[in-house]
Amino acid sequence: xxxxxxxxxxxxxxxxxxxxxxxxxxxxxxxxxxxxxxxxxxxxxxxxxxxxxxxxxxxxxxxxxxxxxxxxxxxxxxxxxxxxxxxxxxxxxxxxxxxxxxxxxxxxxxxxxxxxxxxxxxxxxxxxxxxxxxxxxxxxxxxxxxxxxxxxxxxxxxxxxxxxxxxxxxxxxxxxxxxxxxxxxxxxxxxxxxxxxxxxxxxxxxxxxxxxxxxxxxxxxxxxxxxxxxxxxxxxxxxxxxxxxxxxxxxxxxxxxxxxxxxxxxxxxxxxxxxxxxxxxxxxxxxxxxxxxxxxxxxxxxxxxxxxxxxxxxxxxxxxxxxxxxxxxxxxxxxxxxxxxxxxxxxxxxxxxxxxxxxxxxxxxxxxxxxxxxxxxxxxxxxxxxxxxxxxxxxxxxxxxxxxxxxxxxxxxxxxxxxxxxxxxxxxxxxxxxxxxxxxxxxxxxxxxxxxxxxx
Ligand SMILES: NC(=O)c1ccc[n+]([C@@H]2O[C@H](COP(=O)([O-])OP(=O)(O)OC[C@H]3O[C@@H](n4cnc5c(N)ncnc54)[C@H](O)[C@@H]3O)[C@@H](O)[C@H]2O)c1
Numbered sequence: 161x162x163x164x165x166x167x168x169x170x171x172x173x174x175x176x177x178x179x180x181x182x183x184x185x186x187x188x189x190x191x192x193x194x195x196x197x198x199x200x201x202x203x204x205x206x207x208x209x210x211x212x213x214x215x216x217x218x219x220x221x222x223x224x225x226x227x228x229x230x231x232x233x234x235x236x237x238x239x240x241x242x243x244x245x246x247x248x249x250x251x252x253x254x255x256x257x258x259x260x261x262x263x264x265x266x267x268x269x270x271x272x273x274x275x276x277x278x279x280x281x282x283x284x285x286x287x288x289x290x291x292x293x294x295x296x297x298x299x300x301x302x303x304x305x306x307x308x309x310x311x312x313x314x315x316x317x318x319x320x321x322x323x324x325x326x327x328x329x330x331x332x333x334x335x336x337x338x339x340x341x342x343x344x345x346x347x348x349x350x351x352x353x354x355x356x357x358x359x360x361x362x363x364x365x366x367x368x369x370x371x372x373x374x375x376x377x378x379x380x381x382x383x384x385x386x387x388x389x390x391x392x393x394x395x396x397x398x399x400x401x402x403x404x405x406x407x408x409x410x411x412x413x414x415x416x417x418x419x420x421x422x423x424x425x426x427x428x429x430x431x432x433x434x435x436x437x438x439x440x441x442x443x444x445x446x447x448x449x450x451x452x453x454x455x456x457x458x459x460x461x462x463x464x465x466x467x468x469x470x471x472x473x474x475x476x477x478x479x480x481x482x483x484x485x486x487x488x489x490x491x492x493x494x495x496x497x498x499x500x501x502x503x504x505x506x507x508x509x510x511x512x513x514x515x516x517x518x519x520x521x522x523x524x525x526x527x528x529x530x531x532x533x534x535x536x537x538x539x540x541x542x543x544x545x546x547x548x549x550x551x552x553x554x555x556x557x558x559x560x561x562x563x564x565x566x567x568x569x570x571x572x573x574x575x576x577x578x579x580x581x582x583x584x585x586x587x588x589x590x591x592x593x594x595x596x597x598x599x600x601x602x603x604x605x606x607x608x609x610x611x612x613x614x615x616x
Contacts, residue, residue, distance in 0.1 A: 192561040196219060196271060198272065199248075199269055199272040200226070201276055204227065204276075204386055204387075209543040210325075210552060211236055213543070213548055215239060222240060223248050223268070224250070225263075230253055233252060249266060264288055264291040265291070270559065271293060271321070277389075285301070285314075286310060289314045289315055290320075294320055295323070297324055301324060301575075301577075302573070303579070308573040309598075322565060322568065323558065324571060324572035326551065327406075328407075328547065329551075330550035331410070333501060334490070336524050336528055339527040340499070341414045344496075345497065345508055345527075347496030349414065349493070349494045350473075350493055353411075353477075353490060354406070354407030354491075355475075355476045355489045356479070356488065358486050359480065359483055360481070361483075362375030364392040364481075365380060365439070367385075368385050370385050380392040396455070398579075399433075399457045399586050400579050400585075403478060404579055407476045408575045408578060410490065412571060417574065418570045419608045421603065422574075424594065425592050425593065425594060427585045427590055428590065430462045431459045431462070433457065433458055435481030440452040440454075458480075459586075460482050464476040477489060488501065505519060506520050529611060530613060531611060554616040566610045570603075581595065
């Protein structure tokens with residue numbers, strides 16, 4: 161069939177349907193539960209966005225909240241009250257950093273969402289899994305390589321469900337491209353790109369005023385508020401791809417990583433670090449402030465390359481300290497064409513005019529994912545253009561059905577371990593390192609389950 165008629169006849173979607181029927185579909189679902197009792201650890205800026213999604217659902221009861229910052233905890237409690245939901249038990253008001261363990265002991269808790277600073281994700285997830293409380297963990301999974309092995313081993317030993325809440329995998333255009341990849345529009349995949357290219361200077365510094373979490377000051381650490389309290393320290397102490405999952409998540413799903421493919425090698429380069437010092441001293445006119453003299457280890461642009469078992473290369477860029485509009489910089493390229501998100505454009509040989517970009521809209525409409533078709537109106541108003549609805553939906557539906565998590569512990573640890581491995585590569589002179597096989601060979605036989613059909 162000619163490629164143009166393949167696209168226009170709907171045969172591509174027919175092919176998808178037969179692929180699904182032919183063994184790539186989700187495993188049979190257990191009878192499952194129809195309602196979940198969930199807790200939330202970390203009710204800061206992100207926790208509140210996720211809480212809003214949980215409170216909108218009829219199949220979720222938010223029964224426990226924990227934060228050591230009373231203002232954040234108070235805001236979350238006010239949200240549940242405003243939503244006219246029963247008041248959850250609350251933990252952490254006294255500032256006890258281990259209060260979350262009390263939350264984990266609460267009777268009847270089915271699962272917990274973790275939305276705390278990065279360094280707390282692994283210990284909190286490990287404690288939750290050991291307590292048999294299912295985990296939906298915000299990105300990242302851990303800090304050191306050992307953290308990632310510990311998260312994996314705990315999940316394997318306990319059998320407790322664990323999902324990384326990587327929302328970009330559910331972005332509408334990303335999911336349409338996934339449909340196109342599965343339908344073979346790009347031919348055989350060869351090279352992919354993604355990243356986290358987001359000017360975070362106003363996230364990394366603020367005045368410490370709880371009503372202004374972004375910008376308006378140059379404080380970090382204890383004097384600051386929200387992410388500037390903890391995230392900036394990572395830019396001071398570490399040099400690597402510090403936030404890999406928004407970029408690698410979709411690329412890993414496109415290339416079936418851990419489902420017939422795997423990362424084999426990694427290396428990373430870091431540029432010089434200028435942006436943060438320059439922001440504090442020159443842009444914020446605070447040249448005498450200690451943060452204008454602080455040495456930030458994080459290179460302004462960190463470029464990481466991964467090689468895959470099936471021959472694809474994946475390039476990630478972390479770019480958070482310089483002025484720039486937001487872009488994750490996706491590119492999916494195969495033997496028959498490519499998509500790039502920056503200019504919403506696509507080129508498919510045989511469908512597009514030779515050497516010309518086409519607007520992505522026609523493809524977006526044609527390959528819109530069944531999940532988006534079904535839930536677009538439910539997702540309206542949800543965070544990040546709706547994708548936050550889908551990531552919570554996926555966690556809740558998989559947990560209710562007692563089905564495998566669509567972004568599981570192998571995905572979580574491999575995507576997130578890019579950070580310590582990129583740090584090691586840079587520290588050792590941009591050395592190419594072997595990528596650990598967290599699946600220990602299982603990648604050969606595992607089948608794709610992410611976003612097949614219209615359930616989750
Ligand atoms: N997926 C996304 O699009 C997205 C967007 C923003 C943030 N995030 C992630 O969400 C997480 C939280 O980010 P944020 O912006 O909400 O940061 P934040 O600083 O606003 O919130 C973190 C909260 O955790 C609380 N906390 C710290 N230690 C605690 C402890 N021991 N027990 C209980 N609570 C504790 C803090 O008091 C704070 O309220 C991070 O991992 C971040 O990377 C993801």
